[in-house]
């Protein structure tokens with residue numbers, strides 16, 4: 001017998017999407033269980049966001065933002081979702097972040113917001129808190145969430161699988177029903193090793209992105225595509241899984257998470273040079289170092305291959321006046337790695353940064369499985385299309401978290417509950433594997449295979465032969481891990497490896513099927 005908990009709403013993931021939904025639901029009087037796999041609620045990518053969150057320029061017509069988003073997304077976007085974000089998004093920023101949480105966004109002397117502008121935005125419309133916007137937003141959420149009487153918080157909990165009537169109901173009559181209903185999730189308590197059955201009337205997946213399945217990534221360790229894998233295994237429709245956005249310049253260092261070097265450094269004059277000291281960007285684009293992000297990224301990869309090095313350099317000290325003063329956080333981080341950017345070039349490498357696809361959802365965050373919602377980076381709302389416009393992801397997470405809360409509240413009002421019959425037909429977790437054979441060397445090797453395969457074959461420059469090879473390698477590894485998963489005692493690292501490998505496999509399959517080179521899915525001619 002395993003332990004079991006009941007909540008009206010289970011939220012898996014506590015970044016901006018999960019937190020926004022939790023606050024909305026709890027304020028509406030619903031009982032919320034908020035879980036995260038980290039030691040703290042702010043372990044996801046939200047706290048890392050530097051640039052800011054899209055708001056609106058004074059007197060801005062939402063059509064201007066709409067145009068910018070569609071241009072970045074190569075018109076592969078879902079127009080209804082884009083319009084919803086452009087019209088409703090800024091109102092929710094005002095309602096939740098500015099009025100309710102009082103996030104201390106930068107203001108000018110006259111009291112108006114100090115709105116900034118990023119690449120591909122035609123207007124200055126971004127709210128920010130210096131270069132730590134995500135941290136300020138998360139801190140403000142945490143203050144409210146941690147004292148809210150309707151929210152139970154549980155950290156160090158790893159969701160393993162979503163409970164659905166089609167896959168889990170023990171009563172045969174329930175399995176005959178056409179609609180697949182979500183009834184909660186199986187969740188591993190990392191401390192006790194127990195797997196709990198968490199039953200919920202409604203479940204929200206808000207588990208963030210999957211950058212960590214790549215060799216180089218700016219994402220936190222929890223970004224493994226867990227939520228997408230759980231939803232896909234439960235039968236939810238996925239969308240745009242091939243679109244992974246890479247950032248051209250992350251610090252090349254040993255940490256598993258690569259530190260982001262802002263584009264503003266090139267904007268101020270820093271120059272990319274290869275391992276032989278040659279400035280190369282003009283060979284690729286007449287705009288040189290200020291060419292669009294994807295062109296710079298591909299040029300860097302090309303130079304790394306040509307010079308057989310794992311990185312290129314970004315030279316700030318010869319081109320920027322007092323770079324330490326202009327970029328104090330980067331200077332500090334470089335010093336910690338033994339690099340003095342006032343005298344040396346910075347080794348940089350492109351890194352997997354943002355996931356544009358995910359679990360298909362509608363305007364209310366509903367997935368194709370009844371009672372299952374998704375929001376934030378794990379969801380595909382259609383806002384980003386084939387590529388993301390900078391600083392729209394925090395807004396998307398905030399807005400869809402808010403929308404999910406509204407929709408669930410309405411369904412509660414109309415007395416939509418998970419039936420007792422369904423609840424009682426959800427079985428305890430079966431501990432299939434009992435072998436204590438969790439060998440760290442096997443796990444490290446499998447992770448190395450996943451990360452290298454994704455980086456080399458399903459990365460920045462894709463070709464059919466590379467994708468085919470990646471697909472075959474991952475299919476074999478995935479099969480092997482399925483067997484391993486069945487016979488090995490469950491643990492956090494086993495679940496993460498299983499989820500990470502499965503996420504890699506889904507992405508590769510999707511990339512292999514997509515024959516058109518568009519946005520982040522860049523296909524070289526074979």
Ligand SMILES: Cc1cc2nc3c(=O)[nH]c(=O)nc-3n(C[C@H](O)[C@H](O)[C@H](O)COP(=O)(O)OP(=O)(O)OC[C@H]3O[C@@H](n4cnc5c(N)ncnc54)[C@H](O)[C@@H]3O)c2cc1C
Nearest residue numbers: 013014015016017037044045046051052159208376377394
């Ligand atoms: C370095 C960096 C800078 C960025 N800068 C910006 C920016 O300036 N503006 C912008 O708009 N966007 C930016 N982004 C993107 C943005 O931060 C993310 O897209 C956004 O924060 C994602 O929010 P989220 O709520 O979906 O997920 P996250 O904030 O990543 O939270 C995910 C949560 O899911 C939990 N979780 C994961 N798996 C499980 C599991 N199996 N069981 C239980 N819990 C689980 C984690 O513990 C975590 O709580 C940046 C990203 C990075 C990495």
